[in-house]
Amino acid sequence: MAASSVCALSLGTPYVPPHRLAGAVLDGDSTLAGIVVTELRVPRLVLALVAGACLGAAGLVLQEALRNPLAVPEMLGVSSGAALGVAAPLVLTLSLPAAVQPLLAIGGAALGGGLTLLAAGLGRSPSAVLLTGAAVAAALQAALLVLMVMADQLDLQLIYRYLLGSLSARTWDDIAGLWPWLLVAVPALVLCAPVLSVMRLGDEDAEALGVRAQRARLAALAIAVVLIAPVTAVCGPVAWVGFLAPHLARWFNPAAGAVRWLPWSAAWGAAVVTVADVPARLALAPVETPAGAWTALLGVPAGVALMRSGGRGRAARSASAVGKALRGPRTAVSGAADEVPRAGALDEARREEAGAGGTRPSPSRPTGREDAR
Amino acid sequence: MCAGVELVAGRGMSPGVVWDVVNGGGDATARHIFFQLRLPRLLVSLGAGACLAVAGLVLQSALRNPLAGPEVTGVTPGAVLGAVTATALGLAGWDSPLAVVLAACTGGCAGAALLWLLAGRGRGDPAQTAVHGVLVSAVLGGLTAMVLLVEPGELGSVVQWLVGTTEGRVWQHWHLLWPWALVWGAGAWLLAGPLTLLRCGDDIALTAGLSVRPARTLALLCAVALTAGAVAAVGALGFVGLLVPHLAVAVFGADLRVSLPGAALVGAVVVCGADAAAQLSSRLPAPPGLDSGRFTLPVGALTACLGAALLLVVVRRTPSRTF
Numbered sequence: 001m002a003a004s005s006v007c008a009l010s011l012g013t014p015y016v017p018p019h020r021l022a023g024a025v026l027d028g029d030s031t032l033a034g035i036v037v038t039e040l041r042v043p044r045l046v047l048a049l050v051a052g053a054c055l056g057a058a059g060l061v062l063q064e065a066l067r068n069p070l071a072v073p074e075m076l077g078v079s080s081g082a083a084l085g086v087a088a089p090l091v092l093t094l095s096l097p098a099a100v101q102p103l104l105a106i107g108g109a110a111l112g113g114g115l116t117l118l119a120a121g122l123g124r125s126p127s128a129v130l131l132t133g134a135a136v137a138a139a140l141q142a143a144l145l146v147l148m149v150m151a152d153q154l155d156l157q158l159i160y161r162y163l164l165g166s167l168s169a170r171t172w173d174d175i176a177g178l179w180p181w182l183l184v185a186v187p188a189l190v191l192c193a194p195v196l197s198v199m200r201l202g203d204e205d206a207e208a209l210g211v212r213a214q215r216a217r218l219a220a221l222a223i224a225v226v227l228i229a230p231v232t233a234v235c236g237p238v239a240w241v242g243f244l245a246p247h248l249a250r251w252f253n254p255a256a257g258a259v260r261w262l263p264w265s266a267a268w269g270a271a272v273v274t275v276a277d278v279p280a281r282l283a284l285a286p287v288e289t290p291a292g293a294w295t296a297l298l299g300v301p302a303g304v305a306l307m308r309s310g311g312r313g314r315a316a317r318s319a320s321a322v323g324k325a326l327r328g329p330r331t332a333v334s335g336a337a338d339e340v341p342r343a344g345a346l347d348e349a350r351r352e353e354a355g356a357g358g359t360r361p362s363p364s365r366p367t368g369r370e371d372a373r
Numbered sequence: 374m375c376a377g378v379e380l381v382a383g384r385g386m387s388p389g390v391v392w393d394v395v396n397g398g399g400d401a402t403a404r405h406i407f408f409q410l411r412l413p414r415l416l417v418s419l420g421a422g423a424c425l426a427v428a429g430l431v432l433q434s435a436l437r438n439p440l441a442g443p444e445v446t447g448v449t450p451g452a453v454l455g456a457v458t459a460t461a462l463g464l465a466g467w468d469s470p471l472a473v474v475l476a477a478c479t480g481g482c483a484g485a486a487l488l489w490l491l492a493g494r495g496r497g498d499p500a501q502t503a504v505h506g507v508l509v510s511a512v513l514g515g516l517t518a519m520v521l522l523v524e525p526g527e528l529g530s531v532v533q534w535l536v537g538t539t540e541g542r543v544w545q546h547w548h549l550l551w552p553w554a555l556v557w558g559a560g561a562w563l564l565a566g567p568l569t570l571l572r573c574g575d576d577i578a579l580t581a582g583l584s585v586r587p588a589r590t591l592a593l594l595c596a597v598a599l600t601a602g603a604v605a606a607v608g609a610l611g612f613v614g615l616l617v618p619h620l621a622v623a624v625f626g627a628d629l630r631v632s633l634p635g636a637a638l639v640g641a642v643v644v645c646g647a648d649a650a651a652q653l654s655s656r657l658p659a660p661p662g663l664d665s666g667r668f669t670l671p672v673g674a675l676t677a678c679l680g681a682a683l684l685l686v687v688v689r690r691t692p693s694r695t696f
Contacts, residue, residue: 070504074511119685128688131440134507135684138444138611142677145536149671156532164518239515289522296515300508304491 004275008045009037011282043172048277048291049270050178051167051231052241056269057189057262058227059242060249064196064258065220068129069307072243073228075133079237080140081112082229084147086236087159091147102181105229112140113221165238165292167277174234181230188223189262196220196258238273239292240299245269247306272299409543417542417606418648418672419641420550422613424603426640427561427633428596429614430621434568434629435592438503439687442615443600446502446593447484447509452604454517455480457531461524470545474605481601484513485593537610537673539648546606553602558637561595565629568592572627610644610673612680617643619687647675 010016016024016033025042027034055073062071062078073079085108086101120132144163148156161168195216198206203213228237249264256264273291276298280291394407425443432441443449459476488509492502521531533540567588570578575585600614620643621636651670 075507115681115685119688128440130504130507131438131445132684132688134445134510135440135442135612135615136681139677139681139684142536142611142674145532146671146674148532149536160518160521164515240511284523287523289519293515293518293522296511297519300512300515304505304508 004271004278005045005049007278008048008274008281009041011278039171043175044167044170044277045274047170047175047178047235048167048273050175050182051235051238052245052270052273053266054182054185054227054231054269055238055241055273056245056249057266058224059269060246060258060261060265061189061192061196061220061227062224062242063246064261065199065217066129067200067202069247070130070243071133072240073224073237074137074240074243075130077112077116077133077136077140078109078225078228079112079232079239080137080144081115082106082109082225082232083163083237084108084112084140084144085229086233087144087147087162090159091150102177102230102233105233106225108140109225109229109232110222112136113225117217117221161288161290162236163292164290164296165236166280166288166290167235167273168281168288168290170235178230178234181226185223185226188226192216192219192223193259193262196262200258236290236292238276239296240303241269241272241295244272244295244299244303244306247303248272251306251309410541413544413547414539414542414648415645416547417550418539418644420547420554421539421603421607421610422617422640422642422644423558423637424550424554424599424606424640425610425614425644426617426621426636427558428599428603429616429640430618430629430633430636431561431564431568431592431596431599432614433618434572435589435596436502437572437574439619440615441503441506442612443596443604444609444611444615445506445510446597446600447488447506447513448481448597448600449484449604449609450510450513450517451484451487452477452481452601453534453609454513454520455483456534456605456608457517457520460531461520470543471549474546474549474602477605478601481597481604484509485597485601487513489593533671534608536671537608537676538671539607540671542606550602550606554599557595557598557602561592561599562630562633564588564592564595565633569627569629572629607644608673611677612684613640613644613676616680616683616687619683644672644676647679648672651675 006018006021009021010018016037020033021037024031024033024037059072062073062076063069065071082105085104085106089101089104116129116133116136119136120129144159148159195211198209198211199213199216201209206213206216228242231237245268246261246265248268249261253260253264272295276291276294280289280294283289391403391407394403429442432443432446433439455476455478456473458480459472464472464476488502488506491509492505517535567578567583570581570583571585571589571592578585578588603610617640618636621632621639624639625632625635651672651674654670
């Protein structure tokens, strides 16, 4: 993360060597390099870190709450909904105060996520949630594309770039709008983390421990929406970060619980977005590519690979939890375990886990670092 | 009836003039509009609708998943990517439909091949296949975005591919579409028996003496080919392949020998009706702040909105044990 941060600050035109960075920041407005670094690159880096952390944490909350390794913002229609809420006024040339934008995004995100969960039912199998989410996201995307057809060419560029998630031309003013939302979201996250680890046990066990499963899910969705929507309002839904970051966190620390994964997931999210932003700025210079395109291209395969190598035991456990919750044999969508143990086979899965506990899959380092190319 | 509305709707000709043209009258302009623009547009929308619906029904039967559709098999995004890439490289322009169609077919087949590799060469179970399909679609979408951002000039003309539209389809498109659709549609219909067995579950199909894997692979091939053809003709028309099959099964029953042609019929009617509605909407007063002359609603937008609403109904009604 540190390396990519330094890259983010020093590469580009003009090139500022790393050892001069401190000087450039202190100079502030007196030199060209100082202005570029303080007014353009530092806010961009801060935004990348914050946005990535938000998306990563939101992805983990959703995945844990729905006990579904594929429940990510993109798949639930949350991201598309938020983007729709932001893009609509842009195209229809309504001038709105800046404070309303996150509200619109939140409305859209809640609409998308709510629609998916309403359709798929809260406790359905992962693949059902996934397919419904894909369909809802497609519908929202179509609405967006209609808006794009109506827009003129210049807007079109801007909107399309934004839809994928791009950090270009974001300054301190844009970031200032994020803080109040974060102040709401972070305490909520801290409060919900223990509940999340209980949710892993399956609905019945969670109910027995005094957690109202359905309400907890809705709360998790609400928290995820509050985390995602403001970020979306500022720089678009950076695609698939919410999928990749939690899986990275799990893969590097398979034994931990949801409480420990949450900060790691946020950290990985921040790292992923920062790393992806470097090629986004430099790969096809002077044209900027959106960071979201890179995260989509590299994040999905990497995430799938992580999911598959994620250790049989854990996959079996989550699968059995799904199977248990759904009261019946069911196919789970967790790469390694195709065969779901019959309901109540938790003990079996635990034994299996104990067996597989020590065998970490041979780490194929490139997965996380690929985007550094 | 839909066809009639389709021919009449749209700007530039009043219904009376259309009637004249059909009866052999009308002036040269009207005749040209009718025979060179409206008629092929009608035929293409019928053909594409039929293709998508059949492909969707075949997919849903073969994968035993009521939510499988061409959108989640990587075929549609692959075809879009093919078309966009060809346009960006300058290999195909809007003046050469043949090249675009070829590129879209290639892309669609590539997307399906990618899915097939990922999902374990046909031995993956239905749920896995569907999930991998969504992920493949996401990656292809990212690639499409990259191409578009490198070639920003193409964006305006390509957006219609992403939504699905029947604007400006001419005889050339129709000539390319119908043989393809006919061949693969016939293939799908020949597979109707085995598919009906597959719908019942692998165990029953095996007991009845069907070799499951070859049958499923052939069916998927048919579905991919039909989807690629339709997308090459009209772009990524959303939800037709996902929801029309449900309508068809509800109307014609679950015997695919009957409901496959039924699905083709329903799909054609739905797309044609949506297109007619979209054309009619272009006559409405345009929303403020927009150039009214340029604004027409793409068909894909309508089908997507209808589809999302219907989807809620379908998913709520399906018992959760089926997937």
